[in-house]
Amino acid sequence: MLAFTLRRAMQAVGVMIAVGIISFSMFRFAGDPVNQMVAIDTSAAQRAEIRKSLGLDDPVVVQFARYFGNAMQFKFGVSYQFRQPVADLLKERMPATLELAICATILAIVFGILMGVYSALRRDTFVTKILQAISLIGISLPTFLIGILLIYLFAVVLGWLPSFGRGDVVQIGWWKTGLLTASGLKALIMPSITLGLFQMTLIMRLVRAEMLEVLRTDYIRFARARGLTTSAIHFGHALKNTLVPVITVTGLQFGSVIAFAIITESVFQWPGMGLLFVQAVQNVDIPIMAAYLLMVSLIFVTINLVVDILYTVVDPRLRATISRPA
Amino acid sequence: MTEPVLSVRNLQVEFVTRRNTLRAIDGISFEIAKGEVLGVVGESGAGKSVTGLAIIGLIDRPGRIAGGSIYLSGMRIDDLPPQEMRRIRGKRIGMIFQDPLTSLNPLYRIGDQLVETIRTHTNLSEQGARKRAIDLLAEVGIPAPDKRIDAYPHEFSGGMRQRVVIALAICAEPELIIADEPTTALDVSVQAQIISLIKRLGRDHGTAVMLVTHDMGVIAETSDRVAVMYSGRIAEIGPVRDVVQNPLHPYAKGLMGAIPTLVGDAARLVQIPGSMPRLSAIPPGCAFNPRCAFAFDRCRIERPEPIRRGTQAVACHLYDAAGKESAA
Numbered sequence: 001m002l003a004f005t006l007r008r009a010m011q012a013v014g015v016m017i018a019v020g021i022i023s024f025s026m027f028r029f030a031g032d033p034v035n036q037m038v039a040i041d042t043s044a045a046q047r048a049e050i051r052k053s054l055g056l057d058d059p060v061v062v063q064f065a066r067y068f069g070n071a072m073q074f075k076f077g078v079s080y081q082f083r084q085p086v087a088d089l090l091k092e093r094m095p096a097t098l099e100l101a102i103c104a105t106i107l108a109i110v111f112g113i114l115m116g117v118y119s120a121l122r123r124d125t126f127v128t129k130i131l132q133a134i135s136l137i138g139i140s141l142p143t144f145l146i147g148i149l150l151i152y153l154f155a156v157v158l159g160w161l162p163s164f165g166r167g168d169v170v171q172i173g174w175w176k177t178g179l180l181t182a183s184g185l186k187a188l189i190m191p192s193i194t195l196g197l198f199q200m201t202l203i204m205r206l207v208r209a210e211m212l213e214v215l216r217t218d219y220i221r222f223a224r225a226r227g228l229t230t231s232a233i234h235f236g237h238a239l240k241n242t243l244v245p246v247i248t249v250t251g252l253q254f255g256s257v258i259a260f261a262i263i264t265e266s267v268f269q270w271p272g273m274g275l276l277f278v279q280a281v282q283n284v285d286i287p288i289m290a291a292y293l294l295m296v297s298l299i300f301v302t303i304n305l306v307v308d309i310l311y312t313v314v315d316p317r318l319r320a321t322i323s324r325p326a
Numbered sequence: 327m328t329e330p331v332l333s334v335r336n337l338q339v340e341f342v343t344r345r346n347t348l349r350a351i352d353g354i355s356f357e358i359a360k361g362e363v364l365g366v367v368g369e370s371g372a373g374k375s376v377t378g379l380a381i382i383g384l385i386d387r388p389g390r391i392a393g394g395s396i397y398l399s400g401m402r403i404d405d406l407p408p409q410e411m412r413r414i415r416g417k418r419i420g421m422i423f424q425d426p427l428t429s430l431n432p433l434y435r436i437g438d439q440l441v442e443t444i445r446t447h448t449n450l451s452e453q454g455a456r457k458r459a460i461d462l463l464a465e466v467g468i469p470a471p472d473k474r475i476d477a478y479p480h481e482f483s484g485g486m487r488q489r490v491v492i493a494l495a496i497c498a499e500p501e502l503i504i505a506d507e508p509t510t511a512l513d514v515s516v517q518a519q520i521i522s523l524i525k526r527l528g529r530d531h532g533t534a535v536m537l538v539t540h541d542m543g544v545i546a547e548t549s550d551r552v553a554v555m556y557s558g559r560i561a562e563i564g565p566v567r568d569v570v571q572n573p574l575h576p577y578a579k580g581l582m583g584a585i586p587t588l589v590g591d592a593a594r595l596v597q598i599p600g601s602m603p604r605l606s607a608i609p610p611g612c613a614f615n616p617r618c619a620f621a622f623d624r625c626r627i628e629r630p631e632p633i634r635r636g637t638q639a640v641a642c643h644l645y646d647a648a649g650k651e652s653a654a
Binding site for chain 1 (some may be wrong): 382384412413414415416417420421423425428429430431432433434435442443447448478482491494495
């Protein structure tokens with residue numbers, strides 16, 4: 001088990017180095033950064049001076065080692081547009097994105113599983129048909145459209161919820177949270193639904209399909225033949241057997257939720273990392289883009305690692321396979 | 327005469343499909359006494375398993391019990407509400423399925439599955455149920471049960487898993503065990519052990535056993551009586567010795583003739599020509615008539631009802647006085 005975890009961790013480090021190379025090469029392919037910093041009338045001598053002071057005339061390998069070493073300490077350089085360290089910008093923006101992503105994911109898991117189980121157990125009811133229709137909408141409508149429709153309905157027509165922003169935030173250490181104020185919570189509702197709807201319908205469909213599959217198995221029939229209660233069979237025996245694929249999808253989707261928060265954050269002008277990234281792209285702010293790439297990959301890699309370990313918690317058969325070295 | 331543990335009277339099971347209604351079980355009656363083992367044989371699709379599922383109340387939609395009645399120790403159970411039937415399942419009727427590899431939930435320790443089942447049917451505490459689970463595992467012949475109780479199903483071999491399944495089926499001391507092809511998925515050497523285990527448990531606890539199989543060898547070894555099923559009906563029923571040595575129904579004759587023997591010429595096994603009709607195309611009269619060498623006009627028109635012949639009962643016009651005359 002420990003060997004397995006270590007092996008997976010090593011692989012994760014490998015992935016991060018590869019991503020580091022890609023994000024580093026962005027600087028080199030996106031033109032000369034010195035040109036981005038200086039004015040038109042700066043002399044060649046001054047340019048060379050700046051280049052030397054930034055270490056840009058060192059060999060590529062040395063530059064990469066320095067870049068990667070800095071990245072390990074969360075030093076990502078200075079943003080071209082804000083003239084601030086990128087690390088500070090990300091630190092300031094990250095709580096907003098994480099709060100949004102976690103809320104959306106919790107929403108997706110809770111309602112996705114409930115709806116999936118319900119529609120699997122009560123296959124032919126009216127409610128199931130409605131849930132199926134909702135899931136079809138959720139899976140096929142693009143995120144920005146759902147966001148805009150929600151804004152139109154709840155902010156413009158009904159005026160119940162704010163159409164943009166994060167509401168009031170409370171500072172806890174360096175973490176600015178919107179979860180502790182009424183306006184912050186209200187502002188969180190629509191973006192969370194927008195961001196989580198796709199995952200929710202995905203989880204619902206997955207749980208439903210898996211549940212129908214599991215309910216047909218012999219061990220469920222045997223559980224019924226033993227006279228166990230219906231709820232013990234459905235929730236104790238059947239649901240647990242659907243969890244492995246649900247954990248996989250939810251885990252991988254959480255990475256996507258953070259990465260694709262870009263769209264939701266743009267629609268709702270949510271002051272998170274995604275919005276920062278969009279602005280960075282518009283202004284060719286390479287340090288932010290490179291750092292964002294690293295951050296998102298780190299989150300993906302970490303989640304993958306956690307998901308792999310979670311499997312073994314749910315399914316004892318995998319524990320046996322894993323402890324045997326591959 | 328004491329009351330039989332199980333009494334099935336004129337049971338009918340139907341499967342309603344969009345096009346038509348298929349009758350999987352068409353009016354069968356039999357009884358099993360305390361401590362008795364009734365073997366049920368027949369080809370695939372003869373209705374053996376469906377009979378077992380009907381008794382334990384696990385016929386799923388679109389199937390339904392269309393007629394007849396089932397009595398467990400004198401109490402009618404086929405029309406009980408689902409909640410009451412659930413309490414009978416596992417407590418008064420235990421069921422063992424064919425494939426031990428898939429009968430156990432792979433995600434739970436076998437001890438947890440035993441304790442859950444025991445606690446569903448008794449008032450035992452967690453510790454009490456666990457102690458009972460260990461005793462049960464010992465009784466079905468699992469070595470070192472106090473250690474193995476914390477193992478997961480995948481850590482057992484097929485034969486051992488079937489023992490666990492049996493332990494689960496008997497954990498509330500049921501009056502009746504329905505074993506649906508309990509040895510089909512197992513090695514021949516393990517089959518004998520499982521069969522003798524079921525036989526021993528039935529004897530020790532006075533449990534009635536309904537043993538569904540298509541293996542005549544298993545029936546001959548374990549059962550007291552045997553019912554030969556064909557197309558949802560009982561063709562012949564009687565004590566194993568009599569039915570094996572002196573089968574009456576032409577189908578039973580064919581079945582017994584198809585048992586390979588160690589002595590004599592075994593170059594070719596006897597076989598019954600043709601195959602069992604599909605449920606949607608059961609011929610009028612006796613369902614066996616298209617394959618029967620002795621069929622005559624009446625067999626194609628009128629369905630034969632069971633006729634007593636000594637210890638046996640046979641559903642065939644050949645044994646009807648009137649039938650015999652017209653056959654001659």
